[in-house]
Amino acid sequence: MRILLTGSNGLLGQKLTDFLLLRDDITLLCTSRGENRNPQQAGYTFQKLDLADWEGMQQLIQSFAPTHIIHCAAISSVERCEADPDQAQLINVTIPQQLAELAHLQGIHYTFLSTDFVFDGKQGPYQESDSTGPCNAYGASKVKAEQAILAVNPQAAILRTILVYGVIGDKGRSNLVLWAKGKLEQKEAIKVVADQWRMPTWVDDLAQACILAADKKAEGIFHISGPQLYSIIEVVELVADYWQLDKKLISPILAAEIGQDTNRPRKTGFILDKAHQVLGFKPTSLTASFEQIDIQLKKLQQHA
Template identity: 60%
Template sequence: MRILLTGSNGFLGQKFCEKLSEYPKINAVLGISKSENRNPYLHENTFQQLDLMNFEALETVISNFQPTHILHTAAITAVETCEEKPDLAQKINVDLSVHIAKIAQQKNIHYTFLSTDFVFDGLHGPYQETDEVNATNNYGRTKIDAEKLISASNPESAILRTILVYGAIPDKNRSNLALWAKKQLENGAAIKVVSDQWRMPTWVDDLADACYSAMQKQASGIFHISGNEMMSILEAVEVIADTWKLDKSLINPISAGEIGQATNRPLKTGFILDKAEQTLNYKPTPFIVSLQKIEEQLKKYNS
């Protein structure tokens, strides 16, 4: 397996490269990102700085590297950015993703694309892959459009939807729910946490494993990848506080409406994981266990 990885500086991109030693069938990886390499697991001969919107340069890189698989993690995932810059969101999340899918189809390269629970409106969660999509924000709409166009132009693609990804990598500039809550509470800072949105948070290590499995098995179609425990974001943060023995009195519940998220975020998502468990041998790590492993990882990164 020769993997071309877009978004190699990103959270999932860095984690995937960190775990390469666990993925025995991969013999080459080339990471590409618009900015300079920040991935500690990639080096001069395994990274190329590239603006993915330069389609001609992208096709040259693909022709030269000759990947067997493309893992496309690059995206604009910030909901507010997608609302404020719809043209950019369209170009990155839809046009680019579909362009790569078409190249992969032409060159017989397996394609894995990352999507989101935000394709759903949150009124009927948890969801299975065949449930009707209906996004409440432009980010979700761009992912719906990309999914449909990718499925049409490259039916052999694997589309992995995921939820509220958290975890640890050496890059301290990349934060997420678990590390943000831990850091704020350790510093004695009061935090406001939404109490009326429900999710099944996804450990980034599990998501990286699912990506490898989808590629290694040449999987096609849509797969739901997340944890298997439904919890409010408030409940998740309380477990995080308990794990690190932090002061829960600093956690202040707040409603989605109070921070302007009543209509532009789904209320309750969550996934039914049967398809991923059966087809990809996906086994989500229990939330508490993942937090304990994150503690071990943070010690290793800081040593």
């Protein structure tokens, strides 16, 4: 397998790189807009490339001749997609469609990452066949991308996911779990949304799901997330419980108080049967993932 991985500087991109390097049957080419931020820099090729440089991307694909493309790069900020719709259209829709079409023409398997924000949050948890109805520009761009990709490449795999968290070697990347842990360790009071529900996804699980999709040359849409639905404040309270931090520092806030009642889905969550049956995907529970995260953090401290 020759895998081209875009967005390799992101949380998922760095985790995928680390996992793919454990395999001796894979040649890996990583690409991102900035310099390589993964502390692990051996065993693969890194090419700095702006996604908007379509000519550069085509040349890269031609010279590397991948058997698989895993496309992680995206603008995932709700606010940025709102503020710059043209850029959101280019990065989140046009380029993923162009890549999907090129992959189809050249017989390259294509995996695309999408989001629970394709849903409005009124009927969660969702299965893959449920109708979409995004409540923000980011979700809308992902719906458009999914439709555009499957129109030009029915063999593509689309992996939707939810609230990804976890640990990588690059300390510059944060997420809900690390943010909450860090703030509470500093004895800082934090306000956390109490009226939004998600099934948080451990980045290690999501990376494994991407690899399963590539190995099996999976086709169609798959829901990939953790196994349990929690309110966001419950996740943070579980962080406090696991690392024995002061829960009194956590106070609830409503989505409406921070302007997130209409532009974020209230309750998402996924039905994971298809991913389980077709991919063999087995998600890790939140608390079991915390055990692994603790081990990973300790290892990073030893190597620091």
